[in-house]
Amino acid sequence: MLKINDIHKSFGNNEILKGVDLSIDKGDVVVILGPSGSGKTTLLRCINFLEKADSGQAGFGDLKVNLHGASKRDIHTIRQKTAFVFQNYNLFNNKTALENVTEGLIVGRRVPKADAIGIGKKALDKVGLSDKYDSYPSQLSGGQQQRVGIARAVALNPDIILFDEPTSALDPELVGEVLTVMKNIAKEGTTMLVVTHEMSFAKDVANRVIFMDGGVVVEEGSPHDIFVSPKEERTKKFLKRVLPEDYTFYI
């Protein structure tokens, strides 16, 4: 459904992505792991054109676009098919939770207001915020804000949701509520591409794990492949660093 070919991106002299390929099928939950600076976030941002890649192609069903020179119309089309969940939520500060969710529907996709409100309320119910429709972001905790962020993405009913370290900015005790919501929407068959440092999420929810380092994909496979029998030295080193010594992994 989504195919990325040979994507390159540099910031100044610093080459962040050195030719990354990626292919995602409908219903996949793909987790990208990797040390910071490995280009995971940049890859995600390039797919949604929040960053302009230096070169590379994206195939979205029948739509083929050049990631460097895409027209405004192509960018708009791709953004309609994708949704983005940000590390620091980026909720619209001047809008209530419900307005945050309906904004993209009403203004971006011209859904009639009454329908959009219905969809928005349902999305907020799904993330457990039925009592927060009219709260502004400043009144919500980090975990609640991120759940609104997820509701905002889900409500758009996109082909794929891109998650950029959705729990990294949260207090440890708030991580759980967000991960639970993500697991639930994964179970419903939503296609997800997730950059995260939450190993438990990768193990329990992902059907594919990609390990990136130094701007390239080092290794990819099922969670079992990556966590139990990693082939590459760099993957082993990384996992040793992030997983506790006595951690045993059952599947």
Add this chain to the structure above:
Amino acid sequence: MSEGLNYTFLIDTFFIALSGVPITLLVTIVALLIALPLGFLLALTRINQVPVLNWFSRIYVSFVRGTPIIIQIFIVYASVPLILSLFFEKYNININVYNINPIWYAFIVFSFSTTAILIEVFRSALSTVNKGQLEAAQSVGLSNFQAYRRIVIPQALVVALPNICTATVNLIKATSLGYAMSLQEITLKAKVAANVGYNYVEAYIDIFLVYIILCSLVEYGFKIYEKRLRRYKYVSA
């Protein structure tokens, strides 16, 4: 020998000064109507580093900030008629440039200087809105224009409003310099009335009062508007 204040004159002149308010307000409003959108657009060119325009706004701002308004008035008031009369002569247009109402010059000078101030006001206000707000808006499918209109500008406006208020009040006060080009505003009217009997102190007190009332009302209006705009920031949890 001093006879103290002439109270009858003080009261009469107060109303004469007051009759200059419409002109003062007209100049202020026209200047704002031109300066607000123009200042905003030029602030965008600075933030987004648009070539040429960015450079132009920078020079423009430092030029206006670096010269007194009274000098800007003298330059416009002296040079524009000169240029116009040359132009009219060349094309045989029969208009006497010296009959042009000075209010047109006031419009030019005050929108010119207010634009420069508002460029800086908007530039600082826009830079307080996190870039993530724009990105989030784009990611849910809003166009750049929609994202600015619905998400970025409402948030920037809350930050900009106190400074826009200051700029407006400064503008109202600056229009008193319009007397230098015989603009029929508050200051000129009161001064002319004072000329007859040399009652300058009374006239100045009247001018003082009219400005302070006018500016207080404007400030109050801004405060109410600001309170409404920043609802989302101070709602109690």
